[in-house]
Amino acid sequence: MYRDHTCGDLRESHIDQEVILCGWVQKTRDKGFVVWVDLRDRYGITQLVFDGDRTSKALLEQARNLGREFVVQVKGKVIERASKNTNIPTGAIEVLVESLTVLNESKTPPFTIENNTDGGEDLRMKYRYLDIRRNPVKNNLIFRSKVAIEVRKYLSDHGFIEVETPYLIKSxxxxxxxxxxxxxxxxxxxxxxxxxPQTFKQLLMVGGLDKYFQIVKCFRDEDLRADRQPEFTQIDCEMAFVEQEDILNTFEGLTKYLLKEINGVDIKEFPRITYDEAMKTYGNDKPDIRFGMEFGELNAVTQHKDFNVFNTAELVVGIAVPGANSYTRKEIDKLTDWVKRPQIGALGMVYCRCNDDGSYKSSVDKFYDQEDLAHWAKITGAQPGDLICVLSGSTNKVRAQLSALRMEMAVRLGLRKANEFAPLWVVDFPLLELDEETGHYHAMHHPFTSPKPGQMELLETDPSAVSANAYDLVLNGNEIGGGSIRIHDTEIQSTMFKHLGFTPEEAKAQFGFLMDAFQYGAPPHGGIAFGLDRLVAILGGQETIRDFIAFPKNNNGRDVMIDAPAPIDDGQLKELNLKLDIKS
Amino acid sequence: MYRDHTCGDLRESHIDQEVILCGWVQKTRDKGFVVWVDLRDRYGITQLVFDGDRTSKALLEQARNLGREFVVQVKGKVIERASKNTNIPTGAIEVLVESLTVLNESKTPPFTIENNTDGGEDLRMKYRYLDIRRNPVKNNLIFRSKVAIEVRKYLSDHGFIEVETPYLIKSxxxxxxxxxxxxxxxxxxxxxxxxxPQTFKQLLMVGGLDKYFQIVKCFRDEDLRADRQPEFTQIDCEMAFVEQEDILNTFEGLTKYLLKEINGVDIKEFPRITYDEAMKTYGNDKPDIRFGMEFGELNAVTQHKDFNVFNTAELVVGIAVPGANSYTRKEIDKLTDWVKRPQIGALGMVYCRCNDDGSYKSSVDKFYDQEDLAHWAKITGAQPGDLICVLSGSTNKVRAQLSALRMEMAVRLGLRKANEFAPLWVVDFPLLELDEETGHYHAMHHPFTSPKPGQMELLETDPSAVSANAYDLVLNGNEIGGGSIRIHDTEIQSTMFKHLGFTPEEAKAQFGFLMDAFQYGAPPHGGIAFGLDRLVAILGGQETIRDFIAFPKNNNGRDVMIDAPAPIDDGQLKELNLKLDIKS
Structure with missing residues (x-):
């Protein structure tokens, strides 16, 4: 036994006990005849004291020579601390050291092992093993493991079986x-x-294991956007003999449980809106509903007023930004520039100040009188003190633009509160999206998603109008889960593959085993998958997933710590019957 | 809701209730005016009855047309069964069906969905989704998930954090x-x-997360022996600030907990033997100690008796096979042929019957008298009624041969009982093995394993004599776990790499990040990994792992259900900058 207590254990009740601690030297304060050392391990920090009056010169000297991040073992007696530190749980005591063993020395670390480190992202990733010693990262990893424990507990308690599906599958x-x-x-x-594990979980349903889950790594070789990882973790779930309602209830239950157990937050029923409503109201299929600023469509009250921009627009739509009527002309101009940036792409922005006295002042007063603007205020829900921001253009584009503006204003106004949680279900997603280049449809969710009941004929006549039995769970403006009721009928599945541009031969080659399986008594089934990395980050009150992953990769898919990927030797290539074919 | 009860739920207390069930048609018995259907789901079987007196003709006709493995939903009333079936929990009742919906039809399955199927291994693997409907396979998968739950529970309760390490790493x-x-x-x-995840778990120790575990998939591209899989699951664990004793105690605790929770078996302290003792006593580093037949070395009592085979042998060693003195001459000849098979490779076998009257009859009576043979009996622990089998030759070979014979006799005598559990620790493994071809040493465990304390100098002077702080946990003759105390000192690690034939440059290229990490305050640490597939199979009382894996691969590493691996298209290869280089 290297230790009998951790650095987070000792309290006043331990005073006078002899203890053995191990840990890392966080810092040393040398006051000549007394040396204090903060000793750190996973559990906390304990102050060690080497006192010239009560200890040997040699020991004092040893303490003095300790460098940062040295690993030491100390034996000593717990004593009361003269000036208590109420900021840490062990602050009432210190350990008067009687002997000290250096278990390992350390070079000076490349950044400080403190909550607020001086190490930049690149350095922290290269020395991730040191970064993990820092409380924020360490606590995130412990938090993640806690979330996984609670997920498994809830699902097991509800009859779900965790089944491991294979990693070496078929492209x-x-x-x-x-x-x-x-x-x-x-x-x-x-x-x-x-x-x-999509097809495997469906095969497990065919196999009769009617409630499956798995916390499992998944892999996508995509060009990485910020905050995406080539390998990521899913909570993958599937149920048989269920309708959409059963799935929503089950996983609303899971999410409520997590919010309660992890965050201590009680949430009643989750709101549900359709995809169409979400797009109309928030311009976004994963709306953040911690705050309002719902879209008000203004076409009916802006047309035929000689303002050509609005007259010719497919959609004129605005939001009321609360309390923003105090924005100066200059601030509004900057906001207009912000929406005109190429990333957003608006052509301009019309605004209307809702004055405290109930009057209105807009950038288009030439075309719209007070009565018109009062209509705008009514439709956008604006109150005196608000600023109405209006964009116009083609429907899909302008919705995306106004959604971006809505989120930006929420950030500026501090409305995206990390400790506030607003889940909602978005349902009735379109089944298919038309790829204008190929003329084929893409599955919006995936090719096994079932059309909504009663829309079977529509699939033949007007595929793009078909809604799917598909749903997303959105939390604070992030999609944390998504799923669908699956097709369990071979013929409907064949029709789907046809619309997705597969020849029967291609469908058979790729998904033949699934279509075969469906001929042997496939039950009705459906499921959902949660992105664990994102879920954990949001529950942890943060926006980026990287610090909730022990060893993440950078935006080029590289692990800079181990320097992977890397070349392999010719022998390995030869054994695999491969040759490199590098374009220079 | 497709159902309000499962096929395993209903008891006499439900009589007169209206219920909705879903499931698969296990079998149909048509007695003319009454049709019985066994309806199966994950939870059990419930008997449905369609009675011409109490039901419509149309419904009876519908029932009559149900095929095996059709998926149906039925509504009906729970009634008492005239002749109860005490073999199943629902055997007291049946459901008088009022309406029937066929949710999906089924082709006739390629094998029967019964406990004892008529499907061979190949067919079962191709249609694994049907195989999983069979109780033995389904129950194995549920059993596996239960073992994983208990493992996680025990380790979490003991302060271990589950951390996910990356799958895309470096070769x-x-x-x-x-x-x-x-x-x-x-x-x-x-x-x-x-x-x-060996290096990652060590880096987590450097990172201060002093108790780590993970249930994780691992991958080895080896030529597959029977009952090996290219992807397999490990319970991977590591602890910091520990000595070997701490690891053994912790994971003995885990194993005891599993045996208790899963199998209801209480086991006191696990025996420990050294690698040398195991080889001497059982000829094997993973001995099955559910039975005796310990080796007795007979050199001292067989030399100088004119029997040249023994005189010239490096080792003469025997076992007393209990109760086998009744073997006929013919049976013994067959046993001798068995040990002489190329897989075993013995040159011959000497035997000695221990007669019930206390006298001996051996195949070498010409050389050894009753007093000599009494020595043999004493050393091998033979009793009247036993058969002593003696092999001779070079030490390593003859030990392996006699170990094989010992296991074979245990099987023949029914001593390898599935519901009996005999764990033991094998400790003090050699650190290095000499590769006679290259003249380099291989790490017996792995290159990060620490030599035993006090053997540091020996590492320079006589590497092959060094024992390691390495240990295996053996259960019923299978290695279920293995681990070691690691080297946490960069210099010792460099020495190890040198003995393993790495140049400093190679060591740096491959393990540089680990050696770097060790310069920043690596704590003493060690760990263990359990093979979950094997552990689950043994706890489940079985020898083969394949039916504890949902979708296993065959001996060519193929998944015959999804037909993987498979060719990929040229576009994919091109994107990866690869060309095939097939030898014809």
Whole structure:
């Protein structure tokens, strides 16, 4: 036994006990005849004292020579601290050291191991093992493991069985790019790493295991946007003999449970809106509803007033930004520039100040009188003191632009509060999206998603009008889960593949085993998958996932700590029957 | 809601209730005016009755047309069963069906969905989703998930944090072959899939997370022996500030807990033997100690008796097979042939019957008298009624041969009882093995394993004599876990790499990040990894792991259900900067 207590254990009740502690030297204060050392481990910090009056010169000297991050073992007696530190749980005591063993020395770390480090992102990633010693990162990892424990507890308690599905599977052309794994034993052939265990969980339903879940790594070889990882973790779930309502209830239950157990937050029923409503009201299929600023469509009250911009626009839509009527002309001009940036792409912005006296002042007073503007205020829900921001253009574009503005204003106004949680279900997603280039449809969710009941004929006559039995769970403006009721009928599945541009042969080659399986008594089934990385980050009150992952990769998909990926030697390539084919 | 009860729910207390059930048609018995259907789901079987007296003709006709494995929903009333079936929990009742909906039809399955199926291994693997409907496979998967739950519970309760380590890592030449993953974003470079999270868990220890575990998939591209899988699951664990004793105690605790919770078996302290003792006593480093037949070395009592075979042998060693003195001459000849098979490789076998009257009859009576044979009996622990089997030859070979014979006799005598559990620790493994071809040493456990305290100098002077702080946990003749105390000192690690034949440059290229990490305050640490597939199979009282894996691969590493691996298209190869290089 290297230790009998941790650095987070000791309290006043331990005074006079002899203890053995191990840990890292956080810092040393040398006051000549007394040396204090803060000793840190996973559990906390304990102050060590080396006192010239009560200890040998040699020991004092030893303490004096300790460097930052040295690993030490100390034996000593717990004593009361003269000046207590009420900021830490061990602040009432210190350990009067009687002997000290240096277990390992340390070079000076490249950044400080403090809550607020002086290390930048790159340095922290290269020395991630040191970064993990810092409280914020360490606590995130512990938090993540706690969330996973609670997820497993809830699902197990509700009859779900965790089943491990394979990682070495088959490449499919649908969706994102697969990572592939050349097979040595099967010349010229490749496994693929799963983008999700989708087909396997459906096969488990065919196999009768009617409640499945798995916390599982998934892989996508995509060009990485910020805050995406090539490998990520899903809470993958599937149920048989269920309708959409059963799935929503079950996983609303899970999410409520997590919010309660992890965050101590009680949330009643989650609101539900359709995809169409979400797009109309928030311009976004994952709206943040911690705050209002709902869209008001103004076409009816802006037309035929000689303002050509609005007259010719497919959509004129505004939001009332609370308390922003105090924005100066200059501030509003800057905001207009912000929406005109290429990332947002608006052509301009019309505004209307809602004065405290109930009158209005807009940038288009030439065209609209007070009565018109009062209509705007009514439709956008603006109160005196608010600023109405109006964008116009083609429907899809202007919704996206106004959504971006809505989020930006929420950030500026401090409305995106990390400790406030506003979940909602978005339902009735479109089944298919038309790819204008190929003329084929893409599955909006995935190719196994069922159309809504009663829309079967529409699938033949007007595929893009078909709604899916598909749903997303949104939390604070992030999609944290999504799923669907699946097709369990081989013929409907064939029709889907046809619309997705697969020939029957291609469908058979890629998904033949699933279509075969469906001929042997597939039950009605559906499921959902949560992105664990994102879920954990949001529950943890943060926006980025990277610090909730022990060893993340950078935006080039590299692990800079271990320096991977890396070249492999020719022998390995040869065994795999491969040659490099590098374009210079 | 498709159902309000499962097929395992209903009892006499439900009589007269209206219920809705869903499931698969297990079988139909048509007695003309009455049709019985066994309806199956994950939870059990419920008997449905369609009675011409109490039901419409149309419904009776519908029931009559149900095929095996049709998926149906029925509504009906729970009634008492005339002749109760005490073999199943629902055997007291049946459901008088009032309406029936076929949710999906089924082709006739390629094998029967019964406990004892008529499907062979190949067919079962191809239609694994049907195989999973069978109780034995389904129950294994549920059993596996239960074991995983208990493992997580125990480790969490003991302060371990589950941390997910990356799957896309770096290839290392040490040990078995890696599966590699070509990187599209990093031309000509490859990730590797982890053979274990070894280096990452050590880095987590450097990072101060002093108790880590993970249930994690690992990958080895080896030529597959029977009952090995290219992807397998480990319970991977590591602790800091521990000595070997702490690790053994912690994971003995885990194993006891599992045996108690899963199997209801109380086991006191696990025996410990050294590697040398295990080899001497059982000829094997993973001895099955559910039975005796310990080796007795007979050199001292067999020399100088004119029997040249023994005189010239490095080792003469025997076991007393209990109650086997009744073996006929013919049976013994067959046993001798068995040990002479090429897989075993013995040159012959000497036997000695221990007669019930206390006298002996051996195959070498010409050389050994009753007094000599009494010595043999004493040393092997033979009793009247036993058969002593003696092999001779070079030490390592003859031990392996006699170990094989010992296991074979245990099987024949029914001593390997599935519901009996005999764990033990094997400790003090050799640190290094000499590779006679290259003249280099291989790490017996892995290159990060620490020599035993006080053997540091020996590492320079006589590397092969050094024992390691390495240990295996053996259960019923299977290694279920293995681990070691790690080197946490950069210099000792460098010495190790030198003995393993790495140049400093190679060591730096492969393990530089780990050696770097060790310079920043690495704590003393060690760990263990359990093979979950094997552990679950043994706790489940079975020898093969395949039916405890939902979707296993065959001996060629193929998933015959999804037909993977498979060729990928040229576009994919091109994006990865690869060309096939097939030898014809």
């Amino acid at each position: 499919t052309p649908e969706g994102a790019r697969d990572f592939v794994v050349p097979s040595r034993m099967n010349q010229g052939q490749f496994y693929a790493l799963p983008q999700s | 290392t030449p040490e040990g078995a072959r890696d599966f590699v993953v070509p990187s599209r974003m990093n031309q000509g470079q490859f990730y590797a899939l982890p053979q274990s």
